[in-house]
Amino acid sequence: MKLPIDLPRPLVRLPQSFWAPTAGSLRGWALASVVVNAGITVSGAAVRVTGSGLGCPTWPRCTPDSFVPVPHPEVSMVNMLVEFGNRLVTFLVLAVGLACVVAAMRLAPRRRSLLVLAWLQPAGIVAQALWGGLVVNTMLNPFTVGMHYLISIALTAACWALYQRAGEGDGPVRRVVHRDIRRLGHVLLAAVFALLVAGVVVTGTGPHSGDELASRFDLDIETVARLHADLAYLVVGLTLALAFALHVTDAPRHARRAALALLGIELAQGVIGYVQYFLGVPALLVGLHVLGSTLVWIGALRAVTALRTRDHLGGPAASPSPTEAVVTA
Structure with missing residues (x-):
C-alpha cells in the first residue's frame, strides 16, 4: 500500500529547499536569516531588561560545572533560563545560516557573489558567539554589550544583501533613479547607522x-538621549526627502513603497521612544524599542537597495526607467 504523495511533501520540501535549491528558495532562506537575526537582538534585549545578563555566569558553560542551567546559590533560576534561552537562539541563527551556505553551494549555476555573502553568516555568528563570551567575562561592560548588538546589525545587513542579490543577476549595478536620489539613500543609511550607535550609547548609560x-x-543620560533624538529627527527628515524625491520623479513603485514603509516604521519607533522616556524606561517598552530599531535598520536597507538593480550577465539590457530616461536625456 502506497502512502499518499502529499503526506511527506512538507517534510521533503524543507531539505530540498537548500539541498536542491532554486534562486527563490535561497532567497527564502536569506529572508529567514534576516528574521532570526532580528529575533536574537530582541532576545538579547530581554536578557538585559530582566537583569539576566549574568544568569549564566560563565562561558561557554552556563555554570562552571554544566552547559545547561542547574541550581546555583548565587543566581536566580529564572535569570539563568532567560540567558540560556538567548544562547539557544544562537544555534537557530547558525542553523539558518548554514542552510544558506548549503543552498548557495548547490545552486546551479553556482554564483560566487551569493556564496561569499552566504559564508558571511556562519562566520559572523561564530564571531558573535565568541564576543558573547567576552561580554560575560567583562561583566557586561557597556562597550562589549553595545558591540554585541552592532555585530548583529552587521549580520542582518549581510543577510539582506544575500536576499537582495539572490533575486538579481551578476551584471553591473544599474540605478533605477537619479544618481542624486541614490546618494540621498546612502546618506540616509549612514544616518540610520549613526542613530543605532547613539542608541547603543543611551542604553549603555x-x-x-x-x-x-x-x-x-x-x-549624562539627558545629553545622550537628546543627541539620540536629534539623530532620529535627522533620519525622519532624510526619509521624507527620499520619499518626496521618489514621488516627484515617478520612480519605480517598489522604491516609493519601501521609502514610505520606512517612514511608517520610524514614526512608530519615535512614539515608542518618547513614551518609554516619559514613563521612566519600562522594560517592556525597551524591548519593543530594540525591535523597532532592528526594523528601522531592515527598512533602511530595503529602501536603499530598491534604488538599484543588477541585470543578468549576457542577458539583454533592461529598458531604462522613466527616471533614467529623463536623466540621460
Whole structure:
C-alpha cells in the first residue's frame, strides 16, 4: 500500500529547499536569516531588561560545572533560563545560516557573489558567539554589550544583501533613479547607522544594564538621549526627502513603497521612544524599542537597495526607467 504523495511533501520540501535549491528558495532562506537575526537582538534585549545578563555566569558553560542551567546559590533560576534561552537562539541563527551556505553551494549555476555573502553568516555568528563570551567575562561592560548588538546589525545587513542579490543577476549595478536620489539613500543609511550607535550609547548609560554588577558609561543620560533624538529627527527628515524625491520623479513603485514603509516604521519607533522616556524606561517598552530599531535598520536597507538593480550577465539590457530616461536625456 502506497502512502499518499502529499503526506511527506512538507517534510521533503524543507531539505530540498537548500539541498536542491532554486534562486527563490535561497532567497527564502536569506529572508529567514534576516528574521532570526532580528529575533536574537530582541532576545538579547530581554536578557538585559530582566537583569539576566549574568544568569549564566560563565562561558561557554552556563555554570562552571554544566552547559545547561542547574541550581546555583548565587543566581536566580529564572535569570539563568532567560540567558540560556538567548544562547539557544544562537544555534537557530547558525542553523539558518548554514542552510544558506548549503543552498548557495548547490545552486546551479553556482554564483560566487551569493556564496561569499552566504559564508558571511556562519562566520559572523561564530564571531558573535565568541564576543558573547567576552561580554560575560567583562561583566557586561557597556562597550562589549553595545558591540554585541552592532555585530548583529552587521549580520542582518549581510543577510539582506544575500536576499537582495539572490533575486538579481551578476551584471553591473544599474540605478533605477537619479544618481542624486541614490546618494540621498546612502546618506540616509549612514544616518540610520549613526542613530543605532547613539542608541547603543543611551542604553549603555541608562538603567537597564543586564545585572546590578554591570558598569555604565560615565555620561549624562539627558545629553545622550537628546543627541539620540536629534539623530532620529535627522533620519525622519532624510526619509521624507527620499520619499518626496521618489514621488516627484515617478520612480519605480517598489522604491516609493519601501521609502514610505520606512517612514511608517520610524514614526512608530519615535512614539515608542518618547513614551518609554516619559514613563521612566519600562522594560517592556525597551524591548519593543530594540525591535523597532532592528526594523528601522531592515527598512533602511530595503529602501536603499530598491534604488538599484543588477541585470543578468549576457542577458539583454533592461529598458531604462522613466527616471533614467529623463536623466540621460
